[in-house]
Amino acid sequence: MLVRDIRQELERYRAICRARGIPCTRQRLAILEAVLTRTNHPTADEVHATVTRRLRSVSRPTVYRVLEELVEMGLIGKACHPGKAVRFDRRTDLHHHLVCLRCNSIIDISDPRLDAVQVPDTRKYGFKVSDFRVQLRGLCTKCLKREEEK
Amino acid sequence: MLVRDIRQELERYRAICRARGIPCTRQRLAILEAVLTRTNHPTADEVHATVTRRLRSVSRPTVYRVLEELVEMGLIGKACHPGKAVRFDRRTDLHHHLVCLRCNSIIDISDPRLDAVQVPDTRKYGFKVSDFRVQLRGLCTKCLKREEEK
DNA sequence: TTAAGTGCAAAAGCTTTGCGGGTAG
DNA sequence: CTACCCGCAAAGCTTTTGCACTTAA
Numbered sequence: 001m002l003v004r005d006i007r008q009e010l011e012r013y014r015a016i017c018r019a020r021g022i023p024c025t026r027q028r029l030a031i032l033e034a035v036l037t038r039t040n041h042p043t044a045d046e047v048h049a050t051v052t053r054r055l056r057s058v059s060r061p062t063v064y065r066v067l068e069e070l071v072e073m074g075l076i077g078k079a080c081h082p083g084k085a086v087r088f089d090r091r092t093d094l095h096h097h098l099v100c101l102r103c104n105s106i107i108d109i110s111d112p113r114l115d116a117v118q119v120p121d122t123r124k125y126g127f128k129v130s131d132f133r134v135q136l137r138g139l140c141t142k143c144l145k146r147e148e149e150k
Numbered sequence: 151m152l153v154r155d156i157r158q159e160l161e162r163y164r165a166i167c168r169a170r171g172i173p174c175t176r177q178r179l180a181i182l183e184a185v186l187t188r189t190n191h192p193t194a195d196e197v198h199a200t201v202t203r204r205l206r207s208v209s210r211p212t213v214y215r216v217l218e219e220l221v222e223m224g225l226i227g228k229a230c231h232p233g234k235a236v237r238f239d240r241r242t243d244l245h246h247h248l249v250c251l252r253c254n255s256i257i258d259i260s261d262p263r264l265d266a267v268q269v270p271d272t273r274k275y276g277f278k279v280s281d282f283r284v285q286l287r288g289l290c291t292k293c294l295k296r297e298e299e300k
Numbered sequence: 301t302t303a304a305g306t307g308c309a310a311a312a313g314c315t316t317t318g319c320g321g322g323t324a325g
Numbered sequence: 326c327t328a329c330c331c332g333c334a335a336a337g338c339t340t341t342t343g344c345a346c347t348t349a350a
Contacts, residue, residue, distance in 0.1 A: 078232035078251070079232065080230040080231050080232050080249055080285050080287070081230050081231075081232075082228040082229065082230050082236065083236065084234060084235065084236050085234065086232065086233065086234050098272060098275060098277045098279070099230060100277075101228065101280070107275055107277065109270070109272070109275075111270045113267075113268050113270065114267065114268075114270065117263075117264065117267060117284060118263050118264075119286060120259070120261045120263065120264065120286075122248060122259070122286065122288075125248060125257055125259075125290075125291070126290070126291030126294065127248045127250075127257065127286075127288060127289070127290055127291065127294075128288045128289050128294055129248070129286045129287065129288040130251070130287060130288040130289070131287055131288070132284060132285060132286045132287060133284075133285045133287065134267060134282060134283075134284055134285075135230055135282060135283045135284075135285055136269060136270075136272065136277075136279045136282045137230075137279065137280060137281055137282060137283065138272075138277060138278045138279040138280040138281075139277070139278050139280070140275075140276070140277055141275070141276030141277065144276065144277075144278055
């Protein structure tokens with residue numbers, strides 16, 4: 001993500017906070033910036049590590065609380081993955097994922113043909129679809145290499 | 151899954167164990183059966199609860215170990231989801247998921263149009279795709295209802 | 301018989317909660 | 326000034342590890 005776009009997102013966040021009467025603290029801004037700056041799909045703990053590099057003594061509970069709040073606000077998303085720690089996604093627009101079944105890492109991909117998926121009727125499940133992701137599952141470079149070494 | 155199919159899968163498991171010289175214990179059979187019998191996508195803990203109903207005193211570590219082993223063998227899969235506890239999937243064939251972003255529940259769906267997704271070239275990422283899932287994300291019946299009540 | 305599997309206990313890893321002091325508006 | 330946020334500590338879940346005993350083949 002470009003520095004310009006990150007600034008813009010942070011400004012948008014400030015506006016939303018003002019509108020809702022939520023205090024826009026240094027911690028909140030640093031946490032959002034940490035997610036937007038990353039190119040992968042970090043866990044809460046990884047975000048915490050990034051944030052504390054700049055702003056010492058931001059606590060883990062605050063990171064968890066704020067990340068959840070940012071998801072609620074729709075500024076970031078949660079990524080679907082096969083592992084155990086929740087992973088966050090700086091992108092909320094239509095895009096897709098390469099998911100490594102060995103190390104659970106996720107890589108973003110964009111492809112117009114994947115965007116063109118026809119969402120089927122899910123009314124019989126009582127389920128309301130808001131968006132979709134195509135997950136291409138397999139092995140990433142690292143895990144592939146380790147596999148070959150065996 | 152039909153009782154007949156479950157029997158068949160268990161038999162297949164026995165054969166694989168024999169071939170590999172792995173002891174086919176009561177615990178292993180009970181754990182595989184527990185996953186195959188469920189219609190949802192249980193966590194390891196939920197599998198443990200199901201198993202201990204029949205076979206008292208199967209330990210949690212055993213459930214975790216065996217589930218991982220079954221995934222390695224390709225008899226069951228892991229489901230991608232936005233939550234924190236790993237979820238298992240009795241189906242390993244091509245199918246897709248409705249994923250609730252509120253409660254992380256997963257519902258299987260089959261749709262020929264979703265199966266027809268054209269997998270793009272991922273060589274530039276060094277990533278080897280083995281299969282794919284389309285994840286339709288949104289809110290399940292329960293969470294939708296709770297949302298309306300607010 | 302014997303190699304491997306299992307249960308137990310404990311530790312490690314991830315996430316949430318409650319509360320008193322601190323701070324943005 | 327005041328309501329809300331934050332850090333701390335502690336608890337709660339989820340998963341893994343090491344070891345001695347048991348068991349399938």
